[in-house]
Amino acid sequence: MIPENEIEARMRRDHGSRRARIVGEASPPNSLVRYGQGVGPWGIPTGLSAEFSAGALSAYRELRFLHGCRGVKELSVGACLYRLFCCFNQRTKRKTEDTHMKFEHLQGSIVAMVTPFRQDGSVNFDMLTELLERQIAAGTDGILTLGTTGEYSTMSHEEDAAVVEHTIRVVDGRVPVMVGSGSNCTVTQIEKSRLYQSMGADALLLISPYYNKANAEGMYRHFAETADAVDIPCILYNVPGRTGCSIPVSVVERLARHPNIAGIKEASGDMSYAMKIARCVGPDFALYSGNDDITVPILSIGGSGVISVYANVMPAMCRQIVADWLDGNHARALENHLRYLQLMNDLFLEVNPIPVKAAMNMMGLDVGPMRLPLCEMGEANAATLRRTLEEAGLL
Structure with a gap:
């Protein structure tokens, strides 16, 4: 069993010095x-x-x-x-051509990044740079920005664009960048998707339409028409606990035949549903776990990796678990997965991203508060999370 700090040290040796090549000021000005x-x-x-x-x-x-x-x-x-x-x-054209296939076949640990805020509620771009560099140094295979964990639902379109621009500029092609462009309005989703593609995104994450309660055909067209409108891979996002609806297996099966839909982030926690998806799609269609606690079970049915909240806290270990499984070292992958399972679970003691931001702040990573209606973690849950972080050697 390799300690987290040793994994990070090995990653630094493997990947060499990774200093960001950032052009211009460290963070966008307020005006x-x-x-x-x-x-x-x-x-x-x-x-x-x-x-x-x-x-x-x-x-x-x-x-x-x-x-x-x-x-x-x-x-x-x-x-x-x-x-x-x-x-x-x-x-844009060069970057899209260079990275399209790289993301389409990506396996490994993709971190669902938090968006750090200052106490006044503004985006902390300096800390965002630090967090991105930390992920790359740890060997993270891909970056997701503007996901659920990134609090995009409480950010303006202007802020979304600024975060995407900053993320792509700092990462600078070292790993693929996926951007959440989903909306419950198909026209808006297409507009956002085209924007993020033009900015250099390597892939898009498309959430199922929430609140509207689309039928199967409407859901299919929502995704298919968005994929028709862009030239980079689209990843479906099934998270019925957030949206109130699950993407039907029959719709996923149809969408998997679309040349520009490359996979699904499966965050229902329902292994029966995940196995049905695995059975009906081809080997080139990526199945990513959207729940850290079932990463190894998803990998065991042919999954490609995880889009992870836990990776914000232990990026090198998250990457190691997935890499070990994909390399055939199933025993070590399972050992480490079970070792940190309590931490993975405690990062969901309250609604995401409240616990992960609390954990990162406890660890000295100043990611700041959430935006309302999300608020600080309750005292009892915070104490439980602190004990788990201590047991994991992170405090």
């Missing part, structure tokens, strides 16, 4: 207007409009929904989009 001297049409800094390419302008028009977002000023959105598209327009 994006400072990128231009004046403001012209669409909120674009004066004198800079001509630098937009036709592709960037087209993408901007597709994202008109941002401009009316509550609490987002037209000026900030225009300047933000100027920055995003100018940074990524020239390398």
Whole structure:
């Protein structure tokens, strides 16, 4: 059994020095207007409009929904989009071609990143950089941003775009980046998906439509039409505990035949459902565990890995468990999985991401508070979590 700190040390030796090559300031400024001297049409800094390419302008028009977002000023959105598209327009095609197959066949540990906030509620981009570097140094196989754990549901569209831009810039192609672009409105989901693809995302995570209660055909079209609209792999996200509906197995089977739908994050916790999915899809369709406590069971039925909350706390061990199983060292994978099972479970003592953020703050990783309606962990649960972290050697 290898201690977590030894795994991290080995990863550093294996992967060499991993310093971020970040261009520009360490974190985006609070007011994006400072990128231009004046403001012209669409909120674009004066004198800079001509630098937009036709592709960037087209993408901007597709994202008109941002401009009316509550609490987002037209000026900030225009300047933000100027920055995003100018940074990524020239390398989008190359990056998409280079990484598409890499993510489509990705196996391993994909961390569902938290979004760190300052005490005033703003995104802490400096800490986000630190967390991303920590994951890469630990050998994490992929990054998911704007998932459930990332609190995208309480962030503005402008903040979402800024987090995606920052994540892709810091990661700089060292591992694939998946971005959550899901919505219960298909048109909005398509618009967001196109934006994140244009920014350099390697894959998209698409949640099942919540609240609307779509029938099977509506659910199929929700996913299929989004996949038709982009050129990077789409991963389905089944999490009925959040959405109130499960993607029918028959719909997954149909979607698995779509050339641009590469897998599913299965977070129902229902192994019978997961086995039915495994039985009806082909070997190129990735099945990711969306629940840390059943990572090894999912791997045992042909799963490709895990999209993990636990990896925020012990990234190297999470990666090691999956790697051991995929390498055929099933006994060691199971041993470590069972060893840290209590911690995996205690990270869900309350609704995610309340416990994982509490754990990271206890460990000295200043990820800050949640945004309402999520609030701090109850005292009794926090004490239980602290004891489990101590037993795991993390405090």
